[in-house]
Amino acid sequence: AEAAATSVFxxxxxxxxxxxxxxxxxxxxxxxxxxxxxxxxxxxxxxxxAEDRISSVEALVRWRHPTRGMIRPDIFIPLAEQAxxxxxxxxxxxxxxxxxxxxxxxxxxxxxxxxxxxxxxxxEPSFVEAVDALLGRQLVPPExxxxxxTESATLAEPERAATILRGYRDRGIGVSMDDYGTxxxxxxxxxxxxxxxxxxxxxxxxxxxxxxxxxLMVQSTIALAHDxxxxxxxxxxxxxxxxxxxxxxxxxxxxxxxxxRPVPALVISELxxxxxxx
Ligand code: C2E
Ligand code: CA
Ligand code: CA
Ligand code: CA
Numbered sequence: 001a002e003a004a005a006t007s008v009f010x011x012x013x014x015x016x017x018x019x020x021x022x023x024x025x026x027x028x029x030x031x032x033x034x035x036x037x038x039x040x041x042x043x044x045x046x047x048x049x050a051e052d053r054i055s056s057v058e059a060l061v062r063w064r065h066p067t068r069g070m071i072r073p074d075i076f077i078p079l080a081e082q083a084x085x086x087x088x089x090x091x092x093x094x095x096x097x098x099x100x101x102x103x104x105x106x107x108x109x110x111x112x113x114x115x116x117x118x119x120x121x122x123x124e125p126s127f128v129e130a131v132d133a134l135l136g137r138q139l140v141p142p143e144x145x146x147x148x149x150t151e152s153a154t155l156a157e158p159e160r161a162a163t164i165l166r167g168y169r170d171r172g173i174g175v176s177m178d179d180y181g182t183x184x185x186x187x188x189x190x191x192x193x194x195x196x197x198x199x200x201x202x203x204x205x206x207x208x209x210x211x212x213x214x215x216l217m218v219q220s221t222i223a224l225a226h227d228x229x230x231x232x233x234x235x236x237x238x239x240x241x242x243x244x245x246x247x248x249x250x251x252x253x254x255x256x257x258x259x260x261r262p263v264p265a266l267v268i269s270e271l272x273x274x275x276x277x278x
Pocket of ligand 2: 058116148178
């Protein structure tokens with residue numbers, strides 16, 4: 001069903017009237033989707049390489065549509081942005097994540113969580129107020145949350161983005177640069193942003209142990225990020241060879257199918273429990 005949904009909404013079918021209609025229908029359905037409990041939050045572990053333990057999770061949203069099956073975030077996040085529902089959707093994800101994280105912390109697991117923040121929200125001052133309201137309930141300390149943002153979000157209005165991100169940092173929330181390497185920005189530009197973490201895009205990570213240019217890219221990024229005081233996460237780690245390379249390169253965290261695919265909250269509890277006794 002996921003594959004079917006994808007093909008229907010292919011970008012190159014923009015002039016396809018049927019596809020446009022379906023897109024508009026989905027946009028309208030998004031509101032009820034949140035209310036009717038069709039939106040689910042899955043989590044993908046981040047492995048702390050030196051400690052060999054799961055120290056964090058990334059929240060990844062899914063839409064379990066009653067007739068179309070599981071719809072991928074690549075499809076409906078852009079719709080939510082266009083329909084002005086991205087703030088509501090992101091608040092839902094943060095709320096869900098805080099509740100799940102509070103439970104894991106109560107169970108005794110030393111865990112943090114990351115949430116993806118759309119480009120359109122990064123420069124949005126009113127979203128700061130929404131985040132404050134969520135923090136005010138004190139389910140988890142703000143220090144156990146990280147916001148993942150992309151270069152595109154910060155490049156549009158760099159100073160505005162830096163100011164707003166600084167506000168999140170002042171509240172104790174970490175800020176991670178997502179998909180690093182796919183955009184235009186340099187590390188010298190990134191230095192002007194109040195970041196705590198850098199995530200190297202999976203297109204560089206996946207073959208870093210197999211091809212020299214990717215290996216150099218990953219190695220130099222890790223070195224420069226560490227110079228800037230940032231933690232480095234490699235995404236898209238799919239095999240042991242890649243993880244061994246990252247360990248030797250001094251990468252802090254690994255995320256990818258090798259550790260686990262994104263899974264429901266209950267499965268995270270099981271994974272954490274298993275690793276603890278192992
Ligand atoms: P992302 O932030 O880059 O998230 C990583 C994506 O890579 C996820 O896809 C994940 O399932 C996938 N992935 C993880 N490990 C591997 C691996 O080893 N190999 C491969 N081939 N893929 C891997 P997903 O869950 O479909 O999410 C797609 C994108 O949707 C995310 O990319 C993120 O940009 C966006 N997204 C997801 N949840 C949210 C959300 O709550 N808010 C916003 N604004 N965006 C979201
Ligand atoms: Ca992300
Ligand atoms: Ca990413
Ligand atoms: Ca990516």
